[in-house]
Amino acid sequence: MLSVRGVSVSYGHIAALTNASLEIPSGEIVVLIGANGAGKTTLLETVLGINTPTAGTILFEGQPVTGVRADRNVRAGLCLVPEGRGVFASMTVLDNLLLGAHHNMRNVSRNLNRVYEWFPVLRDRRDQVARTLSGGERQMLAIGRALMSAPRLIMVDEPSIGLAPIVVNDIFSILTRLNKEGYTILLSEQNANKALRCAHRGYVLETGRVTLSGSAATLLNDPGVKAAYLGA
Amino acid sequence: MMQELIAQVVNGLSLGSIYVLLVTGFNLLLLVAMIIHFSYPQVVVFSMYVSWVVLRLTGDNLLLGVLAGVVSSVVINLLSAPLFQKVMQKRGEVDINATMVLSMGIGMIITDVLSHSFNEGLPVAFPDSLSSNTPIVRLGLISIQTGQVWSLGVGIVAVALFFLLLYRTRPGRAFRAIAEDPNGARLVGIPLLRTGLYSYALTGVLGGIIAVLLAMLLGSATPGLGEQVAHKVLAVSIIAGLGNLVGGLVVGLLLGVLEAIVQGYVSGSWSNAIAFVIMLVVILVRPKGLFGTRL
Numbered sequence: 001m002l003s004v005r006g007v008s009v010s011y012g013h014i015a016a017l018t019n020a021s022l023e024i025p026s027g028e029i030v031v032l033i034g035a036n037g038a039g040k041t042t043l044l045e046t047v048l049g050i051n052t053p054t055a056g057t058i059l060f061e062g063q064p065v066t067g068v069r070a071d072r073n074v075r076a077g078l079c080l081v082p083e084g085r086g087v088f089a090s091m092t093v094l095d096n097l098l099l100g101a102h103h104n105m106r107n108v109s110r111n112l113n114r115v116y117e118w119f120p121v122l123r124d125r126r127d128q129v130a131r132t133l134s135g136g137e138r139q140m141l142a143i144g145r146a147l148m149s150a151p152r153l154i155m156v157d158e159p160s161i162g163l164a165p166i167v168v169n170d171i172f173s174i175l176t177r178l179n180k181e182g183y184t185i186l187l188s189e190q191n192a193n194k195a196l197r198c199a200h201r202g203y204v205l206e207t208g209r210v211t212l213s214g215s216a217a218t219l220l221n222d223p224g225v226k227a228a229y230l231g232a
Numbered sequence: 233m234m235q236e237l238i239a240q241v242v243n244g245l246s247l248g249s250i251y252v253l254l255v256t257g258f259n260l261l262l263l264v265a266m267i268i269h270f271s272y273p274q275v276v277v278f279s280m281y282v283s284w285v286v287l288r289l290t291g292d293n294l295l296l297g298v299l300a301g302v303v304s305s306v307v308i309n310l311l312s313a314p315l316f317q318k319v320m321q322k323r324g325e326v327d328i329n330a331t332m333v334l335s336m337g338i339g340m341i342i343t344d345v346l347s348h349s350f351n352e353g354l355p356v357a358f359p360d361s362l363s364s365n366t367p368i369v370r371l372g373l374i375s376i377q378t379g380q381v382w383s384l385g386v387g388i389v390a391v392a393l394f395f396l397l398l399y400r401t402r403p404g405r406a407f408r409a410i411a412e413d414p415n416g417a418r419l420v421g422i423p424l425l426r427t428g429l430y431s432y433a434l435t436g437v438l439g440g441i442i443a444v445l446l447a448m449l450l451g452s453a454t455p456g457l458g459e460q461v462a463h464k465v466l467a468v469s470i471i472a473g474l475g476n477l478v479g480g481l482v483v484g485l486l487l488g489v490l491e492a493i494v495q496g497y498v499s500g501s502w503s504n505a506i507a508f509v510i511m512l513v514v515i516l517v518r519p520k521g522l523f524g525t526r527l
Contacts, residue, residue: 071426080419
């Protein structure tokens with residue numbers, strides 16, 4: 001579904017991503033593991049079209065999307081749930097969801113009902129401003145907002161950051177269920193253990209380079225991964 | 233005495249509603265297009281002149297005159313948009329200071345063009361059919377005129393429609409998202425440049441309406457009018473809190489009433505100085521504005 005081939009990105013003279021290649025097959029959950037500053041967010045934002053790569057190509061469903069603007073990619077079925085939730089705190093839950101439907105207003109009431117089925121709490125709080133939500137609810141709102149654009153690939157940037165462990169479990173089980181419903185998911189995580197347990201395959205990113213890749217089971221048992229990311 | 237005060241307040245509210253519309257346009261450009269368009273009032277006054285020319289050419293056809301005002305304001309705004317966007321791109325990131333220089337330049341060019349190319353720089357007078365300053369109510373020395381009632385009425389309707397658009401429509405939602413967090417809006421797939429263009433167009437429409445209301449209220453225009461108003465609009469938006477739309481509404485009306493009361497009870501020629509002294513005191517007490525900045 002998504003192919004990232006030899007992509008490099010730099011901010012000024014600082015290389016953020018060097019010759020990174022990934023394959024995200026349709027119907028899978030792929031996890032991107034790496035420490036702070038490893039280039040996870042850069043990679044996801046580059047796929048979305050926020051950054052323009054200095055080298056390499058990105059294909060989404062066979063079409064080249066390298067350097068295509070983010071709003072076009074969202075229209076085409078790509079979307080990103082930003083790190084730290086990135087919901088609009090002063091706007092209502094409903095307005096936040098409708099922002100996700102900015103390019104997809106045709107089926108808005110049907111999509112809204114589906115999101116409310118996934119996250120009943122959002123229906124209860126639809127007229128509250130997002131500032132009043134808990135961290136977990138904000139993450140649900142951010143995921144719900146992504147669903148409003150009727151995406152085929154959902155990129156989720158560090159969903160577990162700053163959330164209580166029990167809420168993290170909820171979020172991962174939601175991502176697993178979304179995947180079973182047919183959404184392809186590209187996840188970035190520092191919490192490698194939980195992420196690898198729900199993923200099909202993973203990539204390890206270190207200082208902007210892909211250093212390791214394989215099935216989730218292989219990575220979970222890899223001694224290097226264990227030592228660096230699983231705390232064991 | 234009481235009636236005189238009421239008349240003076242109505243007078244002030246009608247002037248204030250024009251300040252409110254100007255500050256609203258200024259704030260929208262600040263929040264969505266991310267520019268400080270200091271010279272937005274000059275663009276409005278330029279539209280007054282275009283309206284004046286069309287009125288003269290068409291034998292005071294009011295409909296065409298009003299249309300010309302609105303269309304010219306939209307056109308100027310849309311023509312200046314690529315310049316502003318270019319300045320921001322050249323600076324790498326959104327740079328609000330660079331846009332301010334461009335805005336000042338536009339304002340000075342407009343003022344110069346107006347003073348050289350129209351009526352030899354003398355004030356231009358609008359026909360009575362537009363400014364129609366026939367008193368509705370007359371109380372001693374003070375009277376309430378149709379132009380004042382119109383500008384107050386249209387001002388209220390325009391502000392109401394503006395807020396409806398902001399809170400109930402798709403572009404309005406995108407405006408608010410960009411105003412709160414431009415980067416977040418980009419990540420959700422809101423096109424910043426195109427949505428910014430909508431805000432130029434909308435403030436253009438607003439500017440055209442203001443131009444017509446100013447013509448009705450004042451009955452004339454001078455090349456320096458824009459600059460004079462621009463200082464007040466900038467002051468009002470800072471006193472209210474930069475980018476604070478509700479604050480601009482309250483402070484804009486307050487300034488109008490303050491000026492009218494000073495004119496009525498103290499001295500007309502001192503109204504600007506007194507208004508600015510009071511605003512100076514407010515900004516000393518509340519440096520972030522009465523209602524807080526929203527940037």
